[in-house]
Amino acid sequence: MSTIIDIAGLVKRFGTTTALDHLNLQVAEGEVHGFLGPNGAGKSTTIRVLLGLLRADAGTVRLFDGDPWGEAAELHRRLAYVPGDVNLWPGLSGGEVIDLLGRLRGGIDEKRRADLVDRFELDPTKKGRTYSKGNRQKVALVAALASDVDLLLLDEPTSGLDPIMESVFQDCINEFKQGGGTVLLSSHILAEVERLCDRVSIIRNGVAVESGTLSDLRHLTRTSIAADLAAPPTGLDRLAGVHNLVVEGSRALFEVDTDHLDPAVKALAGFGIRSLTSQPPTLEELFLRHYGDELEAEAGPEPVQ
């Protein structure tokens, strides 16, 4: 399997601010890659560099093993892009925009176009200025999905979509993936990422801080355990990797680093387990843990009262 997107040590500065600071990102052919990060982390900037709209200040960026800046137009025949904030020409109808973008990409699949307009319940005769945000988003989605491409670059593509359309979108992405396509999906909707993505990269302050499959990442965080035991437990606080331990009589609540799960459960077994709930970390927790660190770091030490 080849690498479709290969970014190493990418630096992008705007004036004195550094938007991307030695960013690394790899997306393999055929995978749906989640691209997560708080607002302003540099996700859109990365995508714009990939599109050849912005010029990298340092580092290497390869797209389909080509140079996204120098060969932008040729590479763009193989990809479609959906921005998070779709701006349409006020005087053009949605249908015109879909056809225009499709033609400029080198062709549109007529059957798929008709099917997508139908599935997304889009009225293609409305003029750009009269569409709501969700409908503008749909126009860009239909234009992208109806094109015959190998890669989708999606920058928060479902912002403004209702839940029904959100699920249509997820079906479409799955179909695209089954056809062998590759997707880079920047998103804040974690349920969407969990459902669609094979691998995830988390970016913060212009640096990729985590990258891997969802189960890889889960290993990096904690599982929540709630146990009713036959006897009041002792010594749990001495176990490695156990955090936020609360013991109420014979009931124990704690979080444990996922790679220390096995000894912790064995220790609980010594007190006789009556019931045990174990909750794997959600993507939210993963996310919050990474961003939480950032928030703490930014807030600095707590002021003395």
Add this chain to the structure above:
Amino acid sequence: MNALTGTGVLLRNFLRRDKWIILAWVVGITLLYYVQAPSVDNLYATQVEFDKAAAGMEKNAAFIAMAGPARALNTVGGQVAWQASAFGAVLAGLMSMFLIGRHTRVEEETGRDELVRSAAIGRQAPQTAALVVALVANAVVALAVTASLLSYGLATAGSVALGVALFLTGAVFTGIALVAAQLTDGARAMYGIAGAVIGVAYALRAVGDVGNGVLSWFSPIGWGQAMHAFSGERWWPALLLVAGAVVATIAGYVVFARRDIGSGVYAARPGPARAGSDLHSALGLAWKLQRGSLIGWGIGIFLFAMSYGSIGNSIGDLIGDSDAAREMFSTSGAGLIDGFYAAAVLMLALFVTAFAVSSALRPRGEEDAGRVEVLLATAIPRNRWLLGHMLITTLGVVLLVLLAGFGLGLGYALAVGDGARITELTLAALPYAAPVLVIAGIARLLFGVAPRWAGLAWLALGYCVVVMFFGELLKFPDWSLNLSPFTHLALVPAEGFELLPFVALLALAAALSAIGQIAFRRRDVH
């Protein structure tokens, strides 16, 4: 809560946001009036010299068509009123139009208006605040003009009359802009409508002033000039202006009350579900985007040219039997009518330049609105996208210039009943494509190199306008005249066509444009 609740809050907010814009207009318009006085004073050493020059100007139909009826031109006050009042009124009209548009239709189009209206704001508060801002701006401009003229020592009555005329004419255009803001759902179209009304007002008085004067009474600019500042002031035409301003403003409110927020009187029609065969390329899109504005400018320039063309025949009447004037003009080597048409072609070329700058800045507008990203993410190379717009600008300029010449010729033919000059005048206009494209090249250069400053290209147009209207009259130094590309062309049909300056200007335009193009290829797109 009534319909005006919150007007005060909005008004303070608008004024805070607009103060620098208003200041720029105030300084610009006041200078336009004020600089005439010392310039005229310094120009003529003796009153005899002044009288002689004034006698010549009085017979110059081109000047009259551009500025207004010739009255008391051998006095400083008369010169100030003559040279500044028509342009001053047009500028006050443009200022009013942009101020009204900015706070009404633009806000509605972007959806910000909704947010404001969701607060405890009366239904008519936003446009009332906009109205007050525009009136305040016009009042400040008028006061500054009057004060500056008084400070120079001009007569009180005349200075006040000029200020009053300027304020009230601005108020009429404010009302008209308010009506225009209700008609369409796009700000661009609103500016088109209001701008067209200002243009028609200017053209009506031009034709009227050169002819028998009747048409001038259909123009608010004509009403202002009918107050005869510095030449036996009369005040009753001010009542016409007041009535016009009140009627237009009330009409704006009435129409507003009958429409939905966010839409115009003319509801948006559904568009085609599929793109036509024209939308196949970057060029096709550029054409589609600029088509409307090109057609609008085309109609406007053609009508303007027709009206100027039809004046030509009246020039003989204007000169009358004054032998002295006839002698003066015949010694200058060119026929009177040819001289008039040469000036008219030059002025129409400046209108074409306004189209050229707005067209050359269109890519910047697209980038600013965030519509370029999606396009450049397709297989269009950057170069081709920009070239598409450039091609429309260039062909549009050539078309408009030809249309200007053709309109002049046709107007003349209709007035005289002789179509012989149509071809000649059409061809006379063509070389002006070169200086116009130089200014468009400056706009493209700025877009490539410093996109944020691309709007400064309008200053280049402003400079050429100042040189064209005042350069010779006020005897600007040669180097400053030569900075304007328009100065270098031969004044066809009054003079013979010269190839060298034409080719040189074309080369300069191409170079500016090419540098802009190369710079754009190398910069970030946002």
